[in-house]
Amino acid sequence: MAKQRLNVGLVGCGFMGRAHSNAFRQVGKFFDLPQDVVLKAVCARTEATAKTFAENWGYETVETDWRALMARPDIDLIDIATPNSTHAEIAIAAAKAGKMVACEKPLGRSVAESEAMVRAVEQAGVANMVWYNYRRVPAVTFAKQIIDEGRLGRIFHYRAKFLQDWTISSELPQGGAGLWRLDAAVAGSGVTGDLLAHCIDTAMWLNGGISEVSAMTETFIKQRVHVETGKVQAVGIDDASAFLARFANGSLATFEATRYARGHKALYTLEINGEHGSIAWDLHDLHRLDFYDHGDTGTLRGWRSIHITDGDHPYMKQWWVPGLQIGYEHSFIHQMADFLSGLAGTGGAVPSFREALATDNVTDAVLRSARDRQWAEVPAATGQSAS
Numbered sequence: 001m002a003k004q005r006l007n008v009g010l011v012g013c014g015f016m017g018r019a020h021s022n023a024f025r026q027v028g029k030f031f032d033l034p035q036d037v038v039l040k041a042v043c044a045r046t047e048a049t050a051k052t053f054a055e056n057w058g059y060e061t062v063e064t065d066w067r068a069l070m071a072r073p074d075i076d077l078i079d080i081a082t083p084n085s086t087h088a089e090i091a092i093a094a095a096k097a098g099k100m101v102a103c104e105k106p107l108g109r110s111v112a113e114s115e116a117m118v119r120a121v122e123q124a125g126v127a128n129m130v131w132y133n134y135r136r137v138p139a140v141t142f143a144k145q146i147i148d149e150g151r152l153g154r155i156f157h158y159r160a161k162f163l164q165d166w167t168i169s170s171e172l173p174q175g176g177a178g179l180w181r182l183d184a185a186v187a188g189s190g191v192t193g194d195l196l197a198h199c200i201d202t203a204m205w206l207n208g209g210i211s212e213v214s215a216m217t218e219t220f221i222k223q224r225v226h227v228e229t230g231k232v233q234a235v236g237i238d239d240a241s242a243f244l245a246r247f248a249n250g251s252l253a254t255f256e257a258t259r260y261a262r263g264h265k266a267l268y269t270l271e272i273n274g275e276h277g278s279i280a281w282d283l284h285d286l287h288r289l290d291f292y293d294h295g296d297t298g299t300l301r302g303w304r305s306i307h308i309t310d311g312d313h314p315y316m317k318q319w320w321v322p323g324l325q326i327g328y329e330h331s332f333i334h335q336m337a338d339f340l341s342g343l344a345g346t347g348g349a350v351p352s353f354r355e356a357l358a359t360d361n362v363t364d365a366v367l368r369s370a371r372d373r374q375w376a377e378v379p380a381a382t383g384q385s386a387s
């Protein structure tokens, strides 16, 4: 039977535009899905950029204004891989045009933007997802299975860190390609929305909703030249952010993210301690899950490091033979595979816009708490999916 075609219109040609395009190209080759993903159009502000990108990845056509994609009947899914300040406008226009929407994280720059985006996709009834890709690293998905099977028992502690060091130099400007992450007007926030958002998404997926937080943030370099104005301007983002949290299930947590941890490039780690066992995971060794089972015979008890490369491990039978590893880019492919199988009603789930809003409610409470120097409540999370 001929497969349905799902025509993608990508907006944005940076790091995430490449990660998403790779997922679109690979997903149908490794997963048996009811749709064929077609790279229909790519949009960038300059034609030359769009054309070079289109030639490299195999997009059929190019646009230089994303609005043109909305008017095209041959586009089914709008994929947003642009800086945060453009997410809301593009997503809302896409929903109004009846397109499915996939959006890079975080959803909006603020809760208000994210709520408007949720309203738009829900009113239009269009499929939607946010690229919180780390859920789809097989070891992290396997951690979810272990927790859901009750192997850890009651959870007492959740600990997560996301450490980088790429903004330590005061010579680094703010604004422009990549460096828009340092410009609060474009990014919304600093490491809270960029890095902690990943940790929070994974945490709530694994351990349920977060009810309150107590945070501190710091901007170590308070002025930087702005690429667009050429002037030295105040830096409005948080360079580092750390918070204590209580989950709705009673467990306690600590979270930390920074771009000033010299020597760490992208060290995302998490550890969960429960009544019967613990698990730990580290992005630098992403194909391993460390597991401690208190039910083991006393003399043999100890942390085991499970190589998540067996055909029985999540997603792994789609890849190579047992023992051979996969990497970062595969998490995006898995997310696309789940999105497509979810569309076909065969299960699978992704973080929807509504779930991503729950993450934004936490990051918003983190920034509020840091500003007010007191505990902040998180509005009740709704819509966290079970898978």
Ligand code: SOE
Binding pocket: 164, 194, 195, 198, 266
């Ligand atoms: C920032 O350096 C960044 O690229 C984030 O924007 C991504 O979401 C994260 O996965 C890696 O780090």
